Amino acid sequence: xxxxxxxxPLPPPDARVDQTVCxxxxxxxxxxxxxWPIGRSxxxxxxxxxxxxxxxxxxxxxxxxxxTEAMHSVALQDGRAVHVxxxxxxxxxxxxxRDHSSRGGTQxxxxxxxxxxxxxxxxxxxxxxxxxxxxxxxxEAINLLAAVVGGVRARFGSDALTAKAFDHGGxxxxxxxxxxxxxxxxxxxxxRYVAIHNRPAYNSEVWGSRDRGxxxxxxxxxxxxxxxxxxxxGANPYETASAFYTSHMLPNFTGETAVEKRAxxxxxxxxxxxxxxxxxxxxxxxxEIARRIDRARTLHLRPNPGTDYVLADAIARVVYERRWHxxxxxxRRSADGTFDDYATKSLRRGTxxxxxxxxxxxxxxxxxxxxxxxxxxxxxPKPGGARRRTLTLYxxxxxxxxxxYDTIAAAVQLAVLAGNIGRPxxxxxxxxxxxxxxxxxxYPGERPPPNVDQYLIDGKGKLFWVIGTNxxxxxxxxxxxxxxxxxxxxxxxxxxxxxxxxxTRRADAIVDALAEGDGLFMVVNExxxxxxxxxxxxxxxxxxxxxxxxTSINCNSRLLRLYPAFVDPPGEAKPDWWIMARVARAMGxxxxxxxxxxxxFRAGGExxxxxxxxxxxxxALPAETYAGVTYAELRERGQQGIQTPVxxxxxxxxxVGTTRRYSARFGSSDGLFHWYGSDPWxxxxxxxxxYLEGARAKAHPFWLTTGRNQFLWQTGYHDRHQPAxxxxxxxxxxxxxxxxxxxxxxxxxxxxxxxxxxxxxxFQVRVLDSTPPGQIFxxxxxxxxxxxxxxxxxxxxxxxxxxxxxxxxxxxxxAGELPTTASLLPANRF
Amino acid sequence: MPxxxxxxxxxxxxxxxxxxxxxxGVGVASPPIARLAELKPxxxxxxxxxxxxxxxxxxxxxxxxxxxxxxxxDVVAYSALCTHQxxxxxxxDGRFICPCHYSQFDPARGGQCYQGVASTPLPRVQLEVRxxxxxxxxxxxxxxxxxxxxxxxxxx
Numbered sequence: 001x002x003x004x005x006x007x008x009p010l011p012p013p014d015a016r017v018d019q020t021v022c023x024x025x026x027x028x029x030x031x032x033x034x035x036w037p038i039g040r041s042x043x044x045x046x047x048x049x050x051x052x053x054x055x056x057x058x059x060x061x062x063x064x065x066x067x068t069e070a071m072h073s074v075a076l077q078d079g080r081a082v083h084v085x086x087x088x089x090x091x092x093x094x095x096x097x098r099d100h101s102s103r104g105g106t107q108x109x110x111x112x113x114x115x116x117x118x119x120x121x122x123x124x125x126x127x128x129x130x131x132x133x134x135x136x137x138x139x140e141a142i143n144l145l146a147a148v149v150g151g152v153r154a155r156f157g158s159d160a161l162t163a164k165a166f167d168h169g170g171x172x173x174x175x176x177x178x179x180x181x182x183x184x185x186x187x188x189x190x191x192r193y194v195a196i197h198n199r200p201a202y203n204s205e206v207w208g209s210r211d212r213g214x215x216x217x218x219x220x221x222x223x224x225x226x227x228x229x230x231x232x233x234g235a236n237p238y239e240t241a242s243a244f245y246t247s248h249m250l251p252n253f254t255g256e257t258a259v260e261k262r263a264x265x266x267x268x269x270x271x272x273x274x275x276x277x278x279x280x281x282x283x284x285x286x287x288e289i290a291r292r293i294d295r296a297r298t299l300h301l302r303p304n305p306g307t308d309y310v311l312a313d314a315i316a317r318v319v320y321e322r323r324w325h326x327x328x329x330x331x332r333r334s335a336d337g338t339f340d341d342y343a344t345k346s347l348r349r350g351t352x353x354x355x356x357x358x359x360x361x362x363x364x365x366x367x368x369x370x371x372x373x374x375x376x377x378x379x380x381p382k383p384g385g386a387r388r389r390t391l392t393l394y395x396x397x398x399x400x401x402x403x404x405y406d407t408i409a410a411a412v413q414l415a416v417l418a419g420n421i422g423r424p425x426x427x428x429x430x431x432x433x434x435x436x437x438x439x440x441x442x443y444p445g446e447r448p449p450p451n452v453d454q455y456l457i458d459g460k461g462k463l464f465w466v467i468g469t470n471x472x473x474x475x476x477x478x479x480x481x482x483x484x485x486x487x488x489x490x491x492x493x494x495x496x497x498x499x500x501x502x503x504t505r506r507a508d509a510i511v512d513a514l515a516e517g518d519g520l521f522m523v524v525n526e527x528x529x530x531x532x533x534x535x536x537x538x539x540x541x542x543x544x545x546x547x548x549x550x551t552s553i554n555c556n557s558r559l560l561r562l563y564p565a566f567v568d569p570p571g572e573a574k575p576d577w578w579i580m581a582r583v584a585r586a587m588g589x590x591x592x593x594x595x596x597x598x599x600x601f602r603a604g605g606e607x608x609x610x611x612x613x614x615x616x617x618x619x620a621l622p623a624e625t626y627a628g629v630t631y632a633e634l635r636e637r638g639q640q641g642i643q644t645p646v647x648x649x650x651x652x653x654x655x656v657g658t659t660r661r662y663s664a665r666f667g668s669s670d671g672l673f674h675w676y677g678s679d680p681w682x683x684x685x686x687x688x689x690x691y692l693e694g695a696r697a698k699a700h701p702f703w704l705t706t707g708r709n710q711f712l713w714q715t716g717y718h719d720r721h722q723p724a725x726x727x728x729x730x731x732x733x734x735x736x737x738x739x740x741x742x743x744x745x746x747x748x749x750x751x752x753x754x755x756x757x758x759x760x761x762x763f764q765v766r767v768l769d770s771t772p773p774g775q776i777f778x779x780x781x782x783x784x785x786x787x788x789x790x791x792x793x794x795x796x797x798x799x800x801x802x803x804x805x806x807x808x809x810x811x812x813x814x815a816g817e818l819p820t821t822a823s824l825l826p827a828n829r830f
Numbered sequence: 831m832p833x834x835x836x837x838x839x840x841x842x843x844x845x846x847x848x849x850x851x852x853x854x855g856v857g858v859a860s861p862p863i864a865r866l867a868e869l870k871p872x873x874x875x876x877x878x879x880x881x882x883x884x885x886x887x888x889x890x891x892x893x894x895x896x897x898x899x900x901x902x903x904d905v906v907a908y909s910a911l912c913t914h915q916x917x918x919x920x921x922x923d924g925r926f927i928c929p930c931h932y933s934q935f936d937p938a939r940g941g942q943c944y945q946g947v948a949s950t951p952l953p954r955v956q957l958e959v960r961x962x963x964x965x966x967x968x969x970x971x972x973x974x975x976x977x978x979x980x981x982x983x984x985x986x
Binding site for chain 1: 856883884911912913914915916917918923924925927930931932934936938939940942943944945946947948949950951953954969970971972973974975976977978979980
């Protein structure tokens with residue numbers, strides 16, 4: 001059980017104060033960090049503590065200082081123990097009024113300490129000597145890695161070098177680390193076989209939007225406060241972007257933002273509380289909360305797995321048929337001839353509406369009335385005739401769907417058709433999972449990019465560099481993948497030991513051994529010894545959030561802020577930019593003389609296109625452009641930050657942020673919107689269709705979809721060390737509809753094995769009506785297992801993006817039972 | 831809320847006047863909150879502990895739970911202030927739910943936050959039965975909005 005406390009030390013008035021941003025989800029809540037020496041705590045009167053708050057009486061609900069048990073710990077700063085309080089910032093425009101999530105609220109306890117669970121952090125480089133990982137100094141690790149990378153490249157070529165690296169912002173990521181990784185892997189090593197942290201290739205998840213001229217991050221958090229209709233498409237922000245939901249969407253739904261609407265809307269324009277459309281097979285928490293408040297203003301569409309683009313195109317057809325589309329925008333802002341292609345293939349203009357909707361209902365399973373209602377809620381003019389303001393936010397349910405390219409394109413085109421872009425309260429972008437912070441030289445590979453998972457499974461590649469990601473949990477068809485990577489890394493270990501492992505010419509011996517058989521040298525940069533890292537030959541300890549300076553943007557506002565270091569990294573851990581630069585210098589590459597994180601930040605900034613442009617030209621800038629911004633500027637701006645793309649006023653040189661994009665021009669090179677005609681529905685791909693026929697259909701009677709639980713950030717690399725979270729989510733679990741549970745005689749807390757041809761995994765059962773009968777929801781990742789054991793190897797041929805979100809499975813009850821700490825109350829009942 | 835609670839005590843116990851004379855605080859037993867025999871599942875009882883500004887819920891679950899008191903081991907009590915931002919939680923369908931941001935807590939699992947944005951369980955009130963009446967004797971976990979469960983302003 002969770003250890004509780006009955007007292008929290010207060011920061012004294014002279015405590016060190018750092019403004020920072022949460023390391024976890026896309027929302028990017030502002031946090032304030034107070035650090036002060038042991039033995040120097042403050043007192044309860046306002047003048048006695050750094051909060052300036054009166055703790056002689058209880059803080060007022062929703063208005064007072066938020067300082068809870070999980071927001072305090074003791075960690076090392078400049079070698080001595082200090083109190084650390086990480087509390088929601090008072091002045092953040094993102095998490096207003098000190099709002100926060102269950103993730104951000106525990107960051108103090110995620111700091112490293114030798115006497116807390118985070119003692120599991122890596123503190124030195126580790127080298128597999130013989131068959132055991134043993135601590136070694138940095139010089140030895142860097143020299144070996146430089147020699148092996150150089151030796152493999154010289155002997156087998158750049159295509160023998162493979163990697164899987166994060167490209168995100170927030171904890172561990174950010175502009176600094178991303179730039180250093182990209183420069184070494186792309187510019188100097190010319191590596192094509194590189195994959196991004198959560199997928200098997202180097203690609204955009206939203207080429208379907210970017211190719212139209214719409215970068216996915218073009219809206220601002222304020223738009224969620226102003227919209228008339230919010231569409232959550234495969235996105236569940238209450239659990240995955242919590243404060244975005246509670247600080248911005250919920251006040252709109254309850255009508256609290258009416259005054260802001262009055263100020264932002266045109267004169268006489270109708271104002272009403274939010275309508276919410278949720279398109280998701282699952283009745284999510286984000287939907288159920290709104291239903292509790294006012295069910296009549298919610299609409300839930302549950303398309304059959306993989307059919308979302310057919311649904312989007314059908315809704316768009318209704319919009320077009322009813323003449324709710326923005327004819328002026330289409331006329332003025334479309335690339336020549338492209339709208340006809342869209343109207344012919346996506347809207348199916350040549351077929352009568354009845355036929356189009358009958359087809360859509362047959363394919364998607366969504367009743368015609370719901371398709372028509374969704375179209376009306378998204379695009380029907382408001383009373384008085386003003387154009388409705390609809391904001392569509394999508395995330396992994398849409399991105400990791402079947403036919404990624406067509407699906408994303410269909411969603412953004414539906415929005416633009418109805419004129420829902422570039423105005424307050426509109427947009428169609430991704431909610432985001434993590435934060436961003438991308439600046440890299442161009443990827444040297446082709447498009448669509450190669451599937452690096454398959455390349456490694458096929459025995460190709462000699463060296464695999466994994467940077468801040470855990471593909472043993474996160475990649476599709478993870479069970480088959482990790483067995484193969486394990487076998488290949490073990491083959492090298494075995495080969496090295498065959499004639500006695502050389503201590504004096506280890507790098508040469510490794511390269512020689514790689515010439516025969518299908519051995520693979522694996523190096524991992526990590527915070528912890530993850531399942532993947534445990535199979536590596538070389539493990540490099542990375543410094544994380546709060547241990548090294550970094551910068552990132554969030555997704556809901558592109559808000560650039562500084563995340564400063566305030567505690568010491570564990571032992572010898574170093575930021576990834578430092579590791580990459582050391583390896584690069586050891587290999588003789590130039591341009592890695594950075595002394596500080598800010599040196600890397602500025603070098604990355606200068607690699608963007610010239611941003612000394614006016615506001616209209618800035619529409620074409622990359623979304624994350626920040627050239628000209630310094631750490632001093634960011635310190636000055638604190639929680640207010642600056643919204644990218646940042647431009648420098650051509651006359652004054654002043655930095656100017658961007659609130660919202662595409663009001664005058666799209667992001668394409670010609671500034672126009674490039675329409676795309678969807679593929680006809682092709683049926684399911686062979687990887688899934690095989691489960692729908694014959695004996696396999698009988699053995700795999702369920703659709704499986706996956707998602708997150710709000711207490712666990714990603715694979716739970718930090719959260720597995722937070723007892724309260726493990727009490728609540730002790731095991732991977734599935735949500736099973738009560739009708740299925742009754743039929744199979746399964747109850748809450750029972751253990752089942754879920755299986756298909758791809759793999760197997762054990763889960764705890766939660767009986768919930770969140771998914772319809774015949775569909776199972778599984779937690780995607782957990783420290784004790786992964787639903788990706790079951791996902792198929794299908795990727796969209798246009799993008800190499802997997803379809804993580806649906807496959808077919810069977811299940812069987814495991815004999816006996818395990819006692820559980822988890823509540824079995826229905827988590828979808830509000 | 832404090833006045834209501836005081837009336838509740840008086841109504842339930844008829845003893846409150848004398849007991850309230852002592853200075854409230856953790857470690858000081860509360861006045862009797864309810865007669866054990868009269869506490870029924872589905873009928874939670876509001877009270878305050880360790881002082882009038884700290885509302886709590888006492889309830890009988892109808893099934894034994896770890897740390898529950900009484901002959902059936904099913905009597906528990908928790909702070910009623912949500913550990914997210916301090917709003918008073920409601921009791922609905924056998925669980926606690928916060929009306930501000932909808933965090934939910936399970937009284938049968940030590941006040942575990944099983945859904946929502948709170949990052950700690952509800953503080954649990956330590957209970958004893960004295961002469962057939964339930965009294966609060968301590969608080970396991972920090973009540974929201976405070977830095978000490980002891981007397982307010984006491985510091986350490």
